[in-house]
Amino acid sequence: MSTTLAAPELAITTVRTLAIDGVQQANSGHPGAPMGLAPVGWTLFSRHLRHNPADPEWPERDRFVLSAGHASMLLYALLNLSGYDLPISQLERFRQLGSETPGHPEKGDTPGVEITTGPLGQGFGNAVGFALAEAMLAARYNRPGHEIVDHRTWFICSDGDLMEGISHEAASIAGFLGLEKLIGIWDDNRISLDGPTSLAFNEDVPARFAAYGWRVLRVDDGNDVAAIDAALAEASVPDGRPTLIACRTHIGYGSPNKQDTSSAHGSPLGPEEVALTKKAYGWPEDSHFLVPDEVAAWAGELRARGAAAQQDWETRLAAYAEEFPAEAAEFARVGEGRLPDGWEDAAPTFPEGTSIATRASAGTAMNAFAAAVPELVQGAADLSSSTSTTLKDMGVVGPGDFAGRNLYYGVREHAMGAITNGIAAHAGLRPVCSTFFTFSDYMKNTIRLAALMRLPSIFVFTHDSVALGEDGPTHQPVEHLAALRAVPDLVVLRPADASEAAASWRVAIGRTDAPTALVLSRQGLPTMPGTPPVERGAYVVAPGDDVAIIATGSEVHTALEARTALAAEGVAARVVSMPSFELFREQDAAYRAEVLPPGLTARVAVEAASPFGWAEWTGLTGAIVAIDRFGLSAPGDVALRELGITAEAVADAARAQVAAARD
Structure with missing residues (x-):
């Protein structure tokens, strides 16, 4: 590693102050978690995460998930300092309209963001999905001497993530399956929005994860870079279990008046506290999004390291393709999301x-x-x-x-x-x-x-x-x-x-x-005759110009029964199957008019569900035969009859519609 690069402490302080400045400028956000997690984040991104900032979509990259999505300024600072295409000007526009730095990480908005997180616990489950996908693809495509799929999934979770029930479900299945390339870092700062986590949370998290079948490592001081580095290195060596690193941090670290308090969780520090905190860091108090040259130099180092790792993988992939051309072709196709021909x-x-x-x-x-x-x-x-x-x-x-x-x-x-x-x-x-x-x-x-x-x-x-x-x-x-x-x-x-x-x-x-x-x-x-154009969202099952009966699913058959009864009375009912509102909405006006002619105002919708939303297709004067209450325990046909989903009810509604249209 180049000796011109800054010591980790300087880079870590840069991460902290970028997060502080971003939240303060936006006058909105969560500064405390990034301040406490900066040593973990920087050590991970600069030493252990295998990634190429110049190519965020490199298939063999490690995946990183910030399940604690409220700490988004941590991620944005790390992406910037690692050399991703996320300039300081975007960090300065944190939480602003059209910026690449939204309030919570959003997939597609920001280079290097793998998944949209924010609702706590979701990222935890997503990370399990990433690790499971890696394991399944490795089993499918790797061959002896050709491990083209071999990467890790890292995630950071908060106390709040672990309170959510989804984390219990996801941790349980991950431990059961033995997803050994899944590594979680628990930000054990013991503070939530309402106050200390002890208000509602006192469980033994390491014991819980050990019971799920996880390997549990501990870092007692979230500012001890050597201990963090050692834990991340140990976690990188698979042992048949997913790994949780319990890392004791301090929310709002370095803030003289807000460290270890809930006031650092979800609000800007305020101008005076920002200055005091920067002073405590030994940072220029009037600085604004400062990145020292020595820290900025890390971007080039990490891009070069990532490019070399990717080049090595591409060389190995080429060797794989020579020996296993069919598998390599399929691997490329599925990675690009292309479906097979035919x-x-x-x-x-x-x-x-x-x-x-x-x-x-x-x-x-x-x-x-x-x-x-x-x-x-x-x-x-x-x-x-x-x-x-x-x-x-x-x-x-x-x-x-x-x-x-x-x-x-x-x-x-x-x-x-x-x-x-x-x-x-x-x-x-x-x-x-x-x-x-x-x-x-x-x-x-x-x-x-x-x-x-x-x-x-x-x-x-x-x-x-x-x-x-x-x-x-x-x-x-x-x-x-x-x-x-x-x-x-x-x-x-x-x-x-x-x-x-x-x-x-x-x-x-x-x-x-x-x-x-x-x-x-x-x-x-x-099964009805013909080939249904489901891709168009709706189509005419049976013609008729007096009244349109629109239905989905099983109620299409109820509509056809009603049509038969109406035909005996000289009423021509058109039956329309509408398997998808959304796809029909996407069709051009001519096709929609062909299925539901604007002049055919006598309309009935039937669906064994809430009537909400059907007025879009029936119009305000149309009838809706639906269910506006909870169901009941009875055989299915009895339940439908008791709740009014019958051919007779549909026919009655159609008769009323036809009469109203003729008046």
């Missing part, structure tokens, strides 16, 4: 009239596509036999064995969602996860974050309505469709039969830059 041709077909639950037909379609798309992997929250998502004869991931394509998450929906997002963000695999639709509430934050990051996560939800029956209202989703449809950039698909289910899978796999939710039935549904 994958769409794998779609299965189903005989007209066959009655099959869409969870079952979707499972058949998923398996057919998985044979053509080897990067497709799936996991379920102890429900794969019920969600029909098992990839048959494609192996199981288990402790120390990552070659399979089926994951068993156990009853851990929240962590499952975050891990799925981590796998998707890592690149190289297309993850699917599944559970009952009503339990999507446990995953809402992870679904939202997938959409925010435009990750190609696929969420499969079965038992889609009160028609699941006897399990009763706790298991019968009502408001869930409306909630998912309200999430920007998420496509929700509720297919009406086996053909729509297969087409929905084709849509989901083809969406390589955004998430998709498939909502599937428990009960059997007859």
Whole structure:
């Protein structure tokens, strides 16, 4: 290492003061954690993290996740000083409109940010996903003497992260699987926003993680660079377990009046305290975003080191490609997120009239596509036999064995969602996860974050309505469709039969830059004739010019029954299947008018769920046959009848619409 480079202490103080200045200038943010974590962050980025700041997307880089996303100025300072394309001018614009330094780390906004974090605990789960993806890709592509996948996932978590339930779920599955290249650093500063963590938190964290099967290391003084360095070095040597480094730090370190207090957590220090703190550091009190030349020189050193590491890997990758050309070609393809040629041709077909639950037909379609798309992997929250998502004869991931394509998450929906997002963000695999639709509430934050990051996560939800029956209202989703449809950039698909289910899978796999939710039935549904254009969001199943009946999923068949009854009275009802609001909304005006002519104002929507959102398609004068209460425990057909989801109710609403239109 060049002797012209600054001592670690000078670089660490630079990290601290950049964080202080960024928060102070924004008059908003969290200075305390970056001040306490600066020695850990700098030691990691300058000595242990394998990365190339000149190429943040290098496939074989170590991944770093700041689960404690409120400490974002720590990450921005480290990225700047490491040589990423994040100039001081961007740090000066912390939390400002259009800057590359948003309040919490956002994937896609900032070079070097791997994943969007902020909601506490999410980054923990994401980090498990990154490590799991690495292990699965290594098992798939590495060959003796050719370890082209061999990197680590590092994350920093706070006391708050460890209070969140998701951290328990994620730590448990990581320990069970033995993700030995996963290394967490716990910022043990014992302060939260409301005050000392002792107000609500006194558990023995190291014992907890040891019980989960983690190796636990300790750093008693978060300013002891030698101890930090030694712990990080030890953690880098795999021993069959994930590692947690418990690091005792001091929030707001160096602030004469705010160190070790909650006032340093989520508010600027204030001009006077900033000056006092800089004085305590031996730093110019009137400095502003100061980076000494000796510290700035580190960027060139780290870029050179990263370039050399990447070049070495590319040389090894070339040797791998010579010996294993097919595997190398596939490795390149999946890393770039390109689907294999002709994958769409794998779609299965189903005989007209066959009655099959869409969870079952979707499972058949998923398996057919998985044979053509080897990067497709799936996991379920102890429900794969019920969600029909098992990839048959494609192996199981288990402790120390990552070659399979089926994951068993156990009853851990929240962590499952975050891990799925981590796998998707890592690149190289297309993850699917599944559970009952009503339990999507446990995953809402992870679904939202997938959409925010435009990750190609696929969420499969079965038992889609009160028609699941006897399990009763706790298991019968009502408001869930409306909630998912309200999430920007998420496509929700509720297919009406086996053909729509297969087409929905084709849509989901083809969406390589955004998430998709498939909502599937428990009960059997007859297969309709024809090839449904699900990718257009809605289409005409049966023609008619007197009234339009719009439905999704199983209620399309209810609409068809109502149409038959109306036809006997001389009323021509058009039945429209609308598996996806979002995809139909994206169509041009001409197609939308073809499906729902503007002049056809007599409209009825039917869905065994909340009516919220349907007025977009029925208009203010249209009728909505839906459910505005919780369900009940009874056989599925009885529950539907008791809650008013019947062909008779739809026909009555259609008659009223036609009469109103004629008056």
